[in-house]
Amino acid sequence: xxxxxxxxxxxxxxxxxxxxxxxxxxxxxxQQKYEALAGLIRDYVSRMWLKxxxxxxxxxxxxxxxxxxxxxxxxxxxxxxxxxxxxxxCKEALSELNIPLEELENLEHDQxxxxxxxxxLAACFLDSMASxxxxxxxxxxxxxxxxxxxxxxxxKQVEVSDDWLKEGNAWEMRKANKSEIVKFGGEVKVDxxxxxxxxxxxxYEPVLAIPYDxxxxxxxxxxxxTLRLWSAEAVSNEFDFSxxxxxxxxxxxxxxxxxxxxxxxxxxxxxxxxxxxxxxxxQYFFVSAGIQSIIxxxxxxxxxxxxxxxxxxxxxxxxxPTLAIPEIMRILVDEEGLDWNVAWRxxxxxxxxxxxxxxxxxxxxxxxxxxxxxxxxxYMIVEEINKRYCEELWNRFQGQWQKISDMSIxxxxxxxxxxxxxxxxxxxxxxxxxxxxxxxxxxxxxFYYLYPNKFNNKTNGITHRRWLLKSNPKLTNLLKDxxxxxxxxxxxDLNNFQKYLSDDSVLEKLSRIKxxxxxxxxxxxxxxxxxxxxxxxxxxxxxxxIHAYKRQILxxxxxxxxxxxxxxxxxxxxxxxxxxxxxxxxxxxxxxKNTIELINSIAKTINNDSRVNNKIKVVFMENYNVSLxxxxxxxxxxxxxxxxxxxxxxxxxxMKFMMNGAVTIATLDGANIEIKDEVTDExxxxxxxxxxxxxxxxxxxxxxxxxIYNSDIRVKRVVDDLVSGRYNPDKDRFRSIxxxxxxxxxxxxxxxxxxxxxxxxxxxxxxxxDERRWQKMCGQNIAHSxxxxxxxxxxxxxxxxxxxEVIYKNL
Ligand code: 26Q
Numbered sequence: 118x119x120x121x122x123x124x125x126x127x128x129x130x131x132x133x134x135x136x137x138x139x140x141x142x143x144x145x146x147x148q149q150k151y152e153a154l155a156g157l158i159r160d161y162v163s164r165m166w167l168k169x170x171x172x173x174x175x176x177x178x179x180x181x182x183x184x185x186x187x188x189x190x191x192x193x194x195x196x197x198x199x200x201x202x203x204x205x206x207c208k209e210a211l212s213e214l215n216i217p218l219e220e221l222e223n224l225e226h227d228q229x230x231x232x233x234x235x236x237x238l239a240a241c242f243l244d245s246m247a248s249x250x251x252x253x254x255x256x257x258x259x260x261x262x263x264x265x266x267x268x269x270x271x272x273k274q275v276e277v278s279d280d281w282l283k284e285g286n287a288w289e290m291r292k293a294n295k296s297e298i299v300k301f302g303g304e305v306k307v308d309x310x311x312x313x314x315x316x317x318x319x320x321y322e323p324v325l326a327i328p329y330d331x332x333x334x335x336x337x338x339x340x341x342x343t344l345r346l347w348s349a350e351a352v353s354n355e356f357d358f359s360x361x362x363x364x365x366x367x368x369x370x371x372x373x374x375x376x377x378x379x380x381x382x383x384x385x386x387x388x389x390x391x392x393x394x395x396x397x398x399x400q401y402f403f404v405s406a407g408i409q410s411i412i413x414x415x416x417x418x419x420x421x422x423x424x425x426x427x428x429x430x431x432x433x434x435x436x437x438p439t440l441a442i443p444e445i446m447r448i449l450v451d452e453e454g455l456d457w458n459v460a461w462r463x464x465x466x467x468x469x470x471x472x473x474x475x476x477x478x479x480x481x482x483x484x485x486x487x488x489x490x491x492x493x494x495x496y497m498i499v500e501e502i503n504k505r506y507c508e509e510l511w512n513r514f515q516g517q518w519q520k521i522s523d524m525s526i527x528x529x530x531x532x533x534x535x536x537x538x539x540x541x542x543x544x545x546x547x548x549x550x551x552x553x554x555x556x557x558x559x560x561x562x563x564f565y566y567l568y569p570n571k572f573n574n575k576t577n578g579i580t581h582r583r584w585l586l587k588s589n590p591k592l593t594n595l596l597k598d599x600x601x602x603x604x605x606x607x608x609x610d611l612n613n614f615q616k617y618l619s620d621d622s623v624l625e626k627l628s629r630i631k632x633x634x635x636x637x638x639x640x641x642x643x644x645x646x647x648x649x650x651x652x653x654x655x656x657x658x659x660x661x662x663i664h665a666y667k668r669q670i671l672x673x674x675x676x677x678x679x680x681x682x683x684x685x686x687x688x689x690x691x692x693x694x695x696x697x698x699x700x701x702x703x704x705x706x707x708x709x710k711n712t713i714e715l716i717n718s719i720a721k722t723i724n725n726d727s728r729v730n731n732k733i734k735v736v737f738m739e740n741y742n743v744s745l746x747x748x749x750x751x752x753x754x755x756x757x758x759x760x761x762x763x764x765x766x767x768x769x770x771x772m773k774f775m776m777n778g779a780v781t782i783a784t785l786d787g788a789n790i791e792i793k794d795e796v797t798d799e800x801x802x803x804x805x806x807x808x809x810x811x812x813x814x815x816x817x818x819x820x821x822x823x824x825i826y827n828s829d830i831r832v833k834r835v836v837d838d839l840v841s842g843r844y845n846p847d848k849d850r851f852r853s854i855x856x857x858x859x860x861x862x863x864x865x866x867x868x869x870x871x872x873x874x875x876x877x878x879x880x881x882x883x884x885x886x887d888e889r890r891w892q893k894m895c896g897q898n899i900a901h902s903x904x905x906x907x908x909x910x911x912x913x914x915x916x917x918x919x920x921x922e923v924i925y926k927n928l
Contacts, residue, residue: 118337119161119201126203127210133157142214148284151194151221154207155287158197162332166341173252174418177428179921181246181253182411184404184441185239185434187383188257188344189231189264191583191743193288193331195222199587200248200334226281227742228288229263230346232387233662234769235473237743238548238907239434241769244580245911247335247342251921253911256407258399259289259329259346262382267701267740272717276704278382289329289346297326297406297413298352301398305494316451318494324376325350326406336582336605347406349379386703387662388479394487401492404440412448422453426466430919433542435473436481436534442468442541443498451494457501469544469918471575472535473766475552475560476666481534488532499537503527506540513567524563539564539571544918546575549767549788551808559812575914576791577767578907581608584773588747591630592778592899599623608906615900624892631754631778631895638752642697642736648724650734654693655885658779659757660741660749663702663709666764670854671867672696672757673715675874676735677835677844680723683732692882695734699741699749708853713737715851718844746770751777755881758783759874761865762811765789776902778895780884782877784870788905795901800894802884804877805870814866822863825871832871 121129134142134153142150173180198204208218231237239255246253265276303321307314326347333342351373378395379402411429412422420428431441442464449460489496503526510521522528526536539545539561545568547553553574557565565572586593586605596604600613617623635652642650659672676696683689698716702709720735738745756774758765758781765787775781775792783789784805793801806814814820826833836858838844839851858868885891903909915921 118339119203121161121203121206123206123210123213126206127213130154130157130210130214133160147220147224150216151224152285152287154211154221155194155225158194158201159287159332161201161203162197162334162341165334165339166332166343168339169252169341170343178252179428179430179919180411181251181430181432181915181919181921182256182407183239183242183246183253183432183434184256184407184438185236186257186400186403186437187231187236187434188228188239188243188255188346189233189236189743190228190240190331190344191747192222192225192227194225195587196244196583197332197334199582200244200336202337223744226284227263227744228286229279229281229742230257230260230383232264232383232385234767235387235435238577238769240743241578241580241583241907242911242914243333243342243344244336244582245578245907247333247340248338248580248582249908249911249915250335250338250340251911251915252342253921254342255333255344255346256403257344257346258380258383258403259348260380260383261348261377264383264701264742265385265704269713269717269737269739272714272721274702274710274713276385288331290331292328292330295328295410297409299324299326299402299405299409301401301491303493305497316494316497323352324379324402325352326402328406328410345407345410347380347403349377349402351376385701386705388474388476388664389703389706390479390481392482392484392487394491397483397487397491400437401440401444401495404438405444408441408444408448412445422449422455423459423463425449426463429467430921431468432914432919433468433470433538435471436538439470439481439534439538439541440492440495442537443495443502446498446502447494450498461502461505465541465543468542469546470538470542471546471548472552472556472561473548475555475766476764482531483534485527485530485532496532499526499532502537502541510567520563524567535561536564539568543571544573545571546573546918547766548575548577549791550574550576551763551785551790552766552787555763555808573917575910575917576788576905577769577772578905578910579769579772579776581605581776581903581906581908583747584750585776589630589634589751589777591633592627592751595623595626595630596899604903608903608908611900611903613900614896618893618896618900621889624889624896627778627896628888628892631752634752634777635754636752638748641748642738645739646736648720648734648736650695650736651693651731654695654734655754655881656697656752657694657755657757658697658749658753658774659759660697660699660738660746661768661770663700663712664706665708665857665865667760668865668867668870669698669700669712669716670858671759671870671874672698673712673719674832674835674867674871675878676719676723676733677838678831678875679733679878680719680726680729681831681834683729684726687728687730691732692885693732695736697736697738697749697753699738699745701741708857711851711854715839715844715854718850722844746773750774750779753777753779754885755779756781756783758786758789759805759870760784760786761870762786762806762808764865772902772905775898776905778899780881780891780894780898782874782881792901792905795904796897800897800901802877802880804873806866811866820862820866820869822868823859825868826859829868829872831875832868836868 263279263281266279268275300321306317328345331344445464449455547556599617604610639650639652716737750773756779758771762784767787782802839855842848
């Protein structure tokens with residue numbers, strides 16, 4: 118904890134401002150004031166950071182490294198203030214200087230180095246590891262440009278590059294003295310020296326990997342862990358930059374740019390694999406730099422390389438960092454001279470892997486030629502791993518050639534990263550119960566049969582510090598006033614809130630808090646989208662990546678249906694609703710971009726139809742990111758979790774919404790199932806096909822979407838309106854959505870689930886009418902959300918996978 122009083126904080130702040138800017142505070146602008154505040158907080162953090170590092174170097178405690186291509190951190194100042202326990206002091210000190218803290222906080226650019234769920238999960242995990250006093254560090258890429266910024270122009274998504282470093286980054290520290298060299302291309306020279314085969318990588322292209330470290334502050338425990346992100350630079354002596362010859366100079370610049378392109382930009386696809394060589398370069402770049410620096414550090418502090426697996430755990434976030442496996446083998450065998458079998462035991466005991474998707478189109482498979490020419494030595498190692506592994510398969514599955522070829526790491530001219538990840542790690546986990554079951558019984562059943570003990574479930578979680586304490590201070594205060602503050606360190610204590618749900622005054626307060634959060638959201642909507650919405654209407658929210666399987670289209674069709682029924686019967690007794698959407702589409706994903714356009718067309722039509730009498734409104738909020746989510750989620754009444762059952766591995770916004778007292782309407786998919794089990798059927802509204810039904814349709818057929826289209830008059834009407842010109846003067850604008858639903862048999866069962874969804878929505882209306890009952894449902898959701906804190910998840914990883922001690926006490 119930082120112990121500082123208001124007076125000394127104020128003084129320290131004024132001094133920091135002067136030190137940084139050399140002018141009087143009164144003359145400074147808000148950006149300068151923000152920089153001074155961030156700088157001051159960083160000073161506080163630095164001392165604890167040093168202390169944590171010293172302790173780690175000395176203690177010999179197991180270190181966890183979480184390798185991820187994505188870390189979706191959002192803003193860091195508010196988080197640091199909260200976890201240091203000085204937010205109130207800071208706020209008061211600044212307000213005495215006439216500086217509103219929130220305004221400074223809002224100046225910070227979101228650190229958006231991730232696409233969505235997987236990247237945000239990594240960020241929540243870092244927060245939980247630090248807060249649980251687990252020596253756990255992140256390793257990733259310092260993209261110069263993060264996830265693109267979304268602008269909506271004429272209803273369509275336009276991508277703008279995210280220049281997040283433009284104003285500098287107060288939180289990172291460049292550590293040039295800790296750089297590593299990563300080698301690409303070239304050839305491998307094989308020699309036989311002293312009875313040993315040796316492998317020398319020659320004619321390679323060296324790339325300098327420079328680490329930038331960001332402190333990760335634990336909650337009230339003096340722990341500061343590290344997120345290390347690598348940036349690519351040209352090795353400076355490769356070309357003589359001072360050359361007078363113009364031709365050489367330009368060549369040198371070109372060369373420099375081509376090297377720096379490795380860490381230039383985050384790929385914005387989150388569900389579709391494309392075999393781009395730059396992506397493979399990114400993967401090896403950060404994995405190799407990370408592994409080299411871990412082993413260098415380990416040895417520097419006296420570690421015995423043969424005990425690496427006892428002291429280090431390396432976790433790979435999906436298959437993107439799978440090259441960690443052959444890279445560790447390369448270092449152990451080629452550089453440390455260990456015997457292959459010993460090295461393999463150490464490597465597999467060190468690495469563990471999480472799978473986040475079963476969508477076939479997202480699986481990473483690299484063409485052999487590309488892999489081999491970019492990473493010649495790594496390819497040889499993968500071949501050797503595969504050779505030995507296939508021998509094991511031949512012994513286990515004699516004569517079953519098809520099975521062996523299906524399970525091989527290298528087959529059909531490709532390197533299959535998921536296979537390498539399973540074979541080269543000691544643990545494979547899914548991210549929700551249903552997802553893990555599907556991995557075991559279906560998607561990875563061959564591997565489960567071979568390695569039953571590797572497979573396990575770790576249901577996702579979210580950090581309640583950011584998603585409740587920070588984003589919803591009003592609700593947090595109500596909770597503190599009723600159940601006390603033990604839930605902060607023990608989130609399942611939120612359960613105690615149940616007792617208060619028969620107290621009308623508590624329900625009344627809950628309802629008032631929601632209203633205030635909705636008003637705040639309404640003013641953001643007015644400011645950003647220029648649409649006025651009624652905070653007394655139901656705020657019905659679907660915010661997430663735009664994807665066919667997440668079924669924003671189902672939500673759209675139901676809104677179109679509701680609109681029809683209001684036009685048919687203007688006196689229809691419905692609760693007023695505001696439908697709020699937000700989310701980004703991958704730039705090359707036509708259907709997703711078209712879905713955004715559809716939502717905006719529906720919004721334009723309905724919002725401007727006076728017959729609707731403002732009973733329903735539709736809003737698409739631009740540029741969904743972590744900071745916007747922090748505003749939207751506390752102001753939500755109804756959380757839409759309507760993916761096609763079996764397709765959403767877990768979902769994590771579902772957990773954020775329930776923690777903030779929204780009621781969920783959901784299919785029995787991903788973690789929705791576990792949410793339902795926690796809150797019971799009375800406090801959630803479930804609809805749609807079950808997993809067994811969906812799997813059976815996929816396996817045996819039997820679904821015919823055009824039958825539904827032709828037999829359900831409401832369905833026909835809304836689907837026809839996609840191409841009738843009612844929502845867009847260009848009748849063909851949404852033709853492909855129409856075709857997918859009617860003529861391509863509706864892969865995601867939108868029409869099949871439509872009726873059940875409409876009924877579920879009607880039930881929501883009915884429930885909302887009974888105000889007291891509704892507030893109780895919201896309260897039950899809050900009370901049962903503690904189990905979805907990522908502290909629970911991380912504790913399970915730590916004890917069940919990493920073998921790290923979990924020590925709660927302070928340093
Ligand atoms: C792979 C290869 C090439 C280019 C991009 C990719 C790529 C990048 C990101 C593939 C997938 C992702 C991200 C996936 C993701 O976010 N999955 C989500 O993970 C969440 C956390 O576990 C789950 O809650 C969601 O259900 C899951 O969709």
